[in-house]
Amino acid sequence: MDFNDVIKSRRSIRKYCTGKSVSKEQIEExxxxxxxxxxxxxxxxARYYCAIDTDAITKIKNCLPEFNQNNSENAALIVTTxxxxxxxxxxxxxxxxxxENGWGYYDLGLANENLLLKATEMGLGTLVxxxxxxxxxxxxLDIPNEETVVSVIAVGYPNIEPQMPKRKELKDIxxxxx
Numbered sequence: 504m505d506f507n508d509v510i511k512s513r514r515s516i517r518k519y520c521t522g523k524s525v526s527k528e529q530i531e532e533x534x535x536x537x538x539x540x541x542x543x544x545x546x547x548x549a550r551y552y553c554a555i556d557t558d559a560i561t562k563i564k565n566c567l568p569e570f571n572q573n574n575s576e577n578a579a580l581i582v583t584t585x586x587x588x589x590x591x592x593x594x595x596x597x598x599x600x601x602x603e604n605g606w607g608y609y610d611l612g613l614a615n616e617n618l619l620l621k622a623t624e625m626g627l628g629t630l631v632x633x634x635x636x637x638x639x640x641x642x643x644l645d646i647p648n649e650e651t652v653v654s655v656i657a658v659g660y661p662n663i664e665p666q667m668p669k670r671k672e673l674k675d676i677x678x679x680x681x
Contacts, residue, residue, distance in 0.1 A: 509623050511667070516628030519577035519659035525627065527555060530579060533658065536621035540614040543590035543606045549614040552582040552644045563655060566639040571632045571655070578630070578659030581618075582640055584650040585611040604651070611653055618656065628661035 504512075530553050537549060554560045563580045564572045591606030592598055602609075615631065622629045637652035646652060 504624050509620050513619055513623040514628070514661075514665045514667070515630050516657070516659070516661045516663065516665070517574040517630055518662040519575070519628065519657070520662045521577050523577075523660040525555060525579040525658050525660075529625065529627070530555060530581070530658070532625065533581075533618045533621050533627075537614040537618040540610070540617045542610040542613070546586075546590045546610070548586040548589050548607055549611045550584045550586065550646075550650055552584070552640075552646065553579070554581075555579045562643050563640065566636045566643055567632065567655060568634055571634060574630055575632065575655075575657035575659075577662075578628075578657035581656040581658060582644060582646075582652060583611060583615055583654045583656060584646060584652050586649055587651045588649075607651065608653060615654070615656065622658055626660070627658055630657040631655075632657065 534551050534553070537551070538547070540549075542548065552563075554563050560578075560580050563582060564575065567575070585607040587604050587607050588596060589607065590610045591600065591602055591604065619629050619631070632655045633653070635652070635655050640646065640652050640655070641648075641650075
């Protein structure tokens with residue numbers, strides 16, 4: 504698939520096919536694509552907790568509100584985190600600018616975008632869910648205190664084809680510096 508087609512066809516999918524499961528190898532391919540994303544001084548702080556079997560998926564779903572449990576039915580789940588106090592920080596632990604751990608979020612976002620686009624290229628659908636219980640996820644999945652839980656990504660075979668939402672015009676988002 505042409506890269507522009509991948510970008511334009513990616514959608515948030517809230518309904519997945521029954522009887523069609525994502526494999527461990529497919530999830531690994533997605534994470535491999537995520538790992539190629541740039542990060543602050545190549546710190547690579549993104550971490551992924553992946554669930555493809557029913558018990559593991561249920562463990563994660565129990566940390567989601569009901570509407571996100573429903574939106575991710577029949578999908579594999581990936582919990583995304585980053586190691587905090589590394590991206591954007593000096594070796595002595597001092598932040599290098601006012602963004603502090605904002606760089607960890609930024610770097611994880613770059614990695615997650617690679618994951619989403621790779622999924623689209625592979626014919627898979629995704630949904631990034633930010634409404635989740637981060638502390639419950641840390642407990643349920645034994646996520647270290649040094650990591651910040653950011654999102655849960657559903658991955659599966661789409662059972663819907665949503666239309667592209669309206670996008671802003673370039674004139675509304677570009678500011679030319681003179």
